[in-house]
Amino acid sequence: MTAAPAKTFPCLRCGRPVRRLPANATRPRHIACPRCRYLLYDYPRPAAGVLVVKGDDVLLLRRGHTPRLGCLDVPGGFMEAGESIEGAARRELREETGITVGRLEPLGFYWDTYDLPGFGKFPTMNWYFVGRWRRGTPVGADDAASAEWVPLSRLARMRAEYAWAHMPELFRDLKRWVRG
Numbered sequence: 001m002t003a004a005p006a007k008t009f010p011c012l013r014c015g016r017p018v019r020r021l022p023a024n025a026t027r028p029r030h031i032a033c034p035r036c037r038y039l040l041y042d043y044p045r046p047a048a049g050v051l052v053v054k055g056d057d058v059l060l061l062r063r064g065h066t067p068r069l070g071c072l073d074v075p076g077g078f079m080e081a082g083e084s085i086e087g088a089a090r091r092e093l094r095e096e097t098g099i100t101v102g103r104l105e106p107l108g109f110y111w112d113t114y115d116l117p118g119f120g121k122f123p124t125m126n127w128y129f130v131g132r133w134r135r136g137t138p139v140g141a142d143d144a145a146s147a148e149w150v151p152l153s154r155l156a157r158m159r160a161e162y163a164w165a166h167m168p169e170l171f172r173d174l175k176r177w178v179r180g
């Protein structure tokens with residue numbers, strides 16, 4: 001497989017077109033501006049999500065935006081500066097489904113990648129929490145075209161519709177949690 005030519009995008013500080021430099025023996029992958037010397041490492045981005053369980057169902061979304069438009073996703077998204085991981089997960093759940101939950105337990109942490117047009121792929125660190133539904137009817141909003149309760153027993157058959165590569169592992173861990 002041949003790698004696509006590296007994309008350029010404006011330096012965050014001075015606007016000159018810059019491109020990623022691959023990792024070498026002494027330095028990880030990074031972006032160095034030849035004009036102003038601004039140095040941007042290709043940091044992984046943290047994201048957080050919530051798995052809400054109601055009986056034998058889990059609350060999932062259909063993505064309303066690219067990337068992965070129409071694919072099955074978990075309420076969640078990128079953390080913002082100043083947020084706790086759990087705070088970000090709860091905010092995304094509220095924004096995308098309109099519901100709130102009580103106590104949450106950490107479920108796990110999963111690596112993945114995200115492809116941002118004009119920038120390219122970067123690693124993501126995805127934290128998930130799990131909790132039981134208590135009240136409220138979820139309604140898809142924000143990045144979610146719809147929100148639906150999906151039986152855990154149906155998840156494996158929907159694998160081709162998953163938005164992200166880490167979801168099979170995530171759902172295995174979820175089923176383990178539900179079984180107690």
Ligand SMILES: [Zn+2]
Pocket residue numbers: 011012013014015016033034035036037038
């Ligand atoms: Zn620059």
